[in-house]
Structures are given as structure tokens and as C-alpha cells.
Amino acid sequence: MGDTTAVRVVRDDREPLVIIDSVNKHYGDLHVLNDINTQVGRGEVVVVLGPSGSGKSTLCRAINRLETIDSGTISIDGQPLPEEGNGLATLRADVGMVFQQFNLFAHKSILQNVTLGPMKVRGLSRKDAEEKAMALLERVGIANQAQKLPSQLSGGQQQRVAIARSLAMDPKLILLDEPTSALDPEMINEVLDVMIGLANDGMTMLVVTHEMGFARRAADRIIFMADGQIVEEATPEQFFTDPKTSRSQDFLSKILGH
Numbered sequence: 001m002g003d004t005t006a007v008r009v010v011r012d013d014r015e016p017l018v019i020i021d022s023v024n025k026h027y028g029d030l031h032v033l034n035d036i037n038t039q040v041g042r043g044e045v046v047v048v049l050g051p052s053g054s055g056k057s058t059l060c061r062a063i064n065r066l067e068t069i070d071s072g073t074i075s076i077d078g079q080p081l082p083e084e085g086n087g088l089a090t091l092r093a094d095v096g097m098v099f100q101q102f103n104l105f106a107h108k109s110i111l112q113n114v115t116l117g118p119m120k121v122r123g124l125s126r127k128d129a130e131e132k133a134m135a136l137l138e139r140v141g142i143a144n145q146a147q148k149l150p151s152q153l154s155g156g157q158q159q160r161v162a163i164a165r166s167l168a169m170d171p172k173l174i175l176l177d178e179p180t181s182a183l184d185p186e187m188i189n190e191v192l193d194v195m196i197g198l199a200n201d202g203m204t205m206l207v208v209t210h211e212m213g214f215a216r217r218a219a220d221r222i223i224f225m226a227d228g229q230i231v232e233e234a235t236p237e238q239f240f241t242d243p244k245t246s247r248s249q250d251f252l253s254k255i256l257g258h
């Protein structure tokens with residue numbers, strides 16, 4: 001068995017936006033989230049690392065209410081998540097989500113993919129939604145592809161559209177769950193660059209990724225999970241140069257090959 005107590009090297013003094021308090025979740029006998037306690041500060045970029053199956057995605061999805069939790073609370077900007085129900089009906093419109101598989105509407109244009117949320121959920125006129133969408137598509141470098149269908153774009157371009165779509169809802173926070181894992185290697189950097197731009201602009205982000213370069217460069221804090229627990233929280237510099245637990249050391253030696 002590994003360590004039982006989480007090592008917390010950092011706790012910065014930002015005002016918390018997301019508060020995760022004593023969260024537990026099981027899938028049958030599997031304790032997939034085991035007493036998770038942490039916070040995400042306003043404007044903070046948190047990168048969640050950990051071996052496969054450690055509960056990273058489940059944590060991400062629980063924050064957005066895509067998954068129910070068995071106990072504990074998750075609040076965002078002072079608002080607790082609803083206790084009942086899961087799935088699209090209870091999804092929070094103020095939390096953006098970017099998935100591994102872009103999840104764009106295949107039969108809608110890039111522009112329509114980005115305007116849909118602002119029109120349907122936020123009640124913007126088509127003109128206002130399109131103006132906003134074009135500015136966001138410009139920001140992610142896709143404005144000249146606005147009339148195309150998703151299938152006409154590369155994976156990296158589609159993921160940048162997915163990021164623009166999440167921004168179009170003016171989220172307080174964006175969750176990105178392995179946003180580059182489905183991409184060909186040459187397209188990974190174009191998506192990471194957009195993410196780094198968002199981080200520099202002060203967007204609050206929680207990112208599950210295997211991209212250690214991004215974690216080192218863009219994260220304010222690393223959360224390292226194993227077996228459903230937060231085992232270590234640290235700044236990237238602390239985590240990558242001086243991991244404090246045997247499980248984080250094992251993880252890093254496997255992934256970085258030393």
C-alpha cells in the first residue's frame with residue numbers, strides 16, 4: 001500500500017472559486033474518489049496528474065455534475081452543486097468542459113457550434129452570438145474556417161473550436177479532460193498554446209493531462225492522484241524536482257524515464 005496522508009506543499013492565498021469538500025464516489029466496490037478535499041482559486045491553473053485509473057476524469061466530471069458523488073460537497077463560486085440527478089439537465093452553464101474527443105456537432109458549421117450555447121442558453125440574438133463566436137474563433141486561430149463542418153478540420157483545429165465553444169458561455173472555470181490525448185503529435189502544441197494563452201489571460205482552469213511540459217510551464221499547482229486519493233499537491237517546480245511521496249516518485253520515474 002502507498003501513502004495514506006496527502007502531502008500538501010502549496011496552499012496559495014487566492015480566493016477559492018471551487019471548493020471540493022470530503023468527496024467520495026464508488027463504482028461498485030471501487031472507491032474511485034476517496035475523501036477528496038481541495039480547492040481551485042480564481043485564476044488558478046491546476047493540473048491533475050496520476051496513473052491511469054486513479055480517478056482524474058471522474059473528479060473532473062464530478063465538478064461539472066456529469067457524474068454524481070456519493071458524499072461530500074462541491075461548490076463553485078459559493079453555489080453548491082445540486083444533490084439530485086446528473087447528466088445534461090444538471091450541467092452547470094458557468095463551467096466549460098473540453099473533452100478528449102472534441103464532441104462538436106457534426107452536422108453544424110464551426111460557427112453554429114460556437115453560437116448554439118450563447119443563443120439557446122444565454123438568450124443572445126444570432127447577430128450578437130455570431131459576433132462573439134467570431135471573436136473567439138479569431139482568438140483560437142480558426143476564424144477563417146467558420147463556415148466549414150467539423151469533419152473538414154484537423155483534430156487540433158476541432159479541439160480549438162471546442163475550446164472556443166466553451167469560452168462562448170463565459171464560464172467561470174474551464175475543465176479540460178485530456179484535451180490533447182486524441183491528437184496526432186504535430187497538433188498537440190497548437191492546442192497547448194491556446195491553453196497557455198487562456199492561462200495567461202487569467203482563466204481558471206483544471207486540466208487533466210499527460211503533457212508534462214504543459215504541467216511544468218502553465219500550472220500554478222499540481223494535484224497528483226493515485227487510487228482515488230489526492231496523494232500530493234505541489235507547485236510544478238516542487239513536484240517535478242522533489243516529489244514527496246513514493247507514489248509520485250514512481251509515477252515520475254515511469255513517465256519521465258528516470
Ligand SMILES: Nc1ncnc2c1ncn2[C@@H]1O[C@H](COP(=O)(O)OP(=O)(O)OP(=O)(O)O)[C@@H](O)[C@H]1O
Binds near residue numbers: 027032050055057
Ligand atoms: N462508469 C463507470 N463505471 C464503472 N467504473 C468506472 C466508470 N468510469 C470509470 N470507472 C473506473 O473508475 C476508475 C477511475 O477512472 P477515471 O477515468 O476517473 O481514471 P483516470 O485517472 O482519468 O484514468 P485515465 O488516465 O486512464 O483516463 C477506473 O478504474 C475506471 O475503470
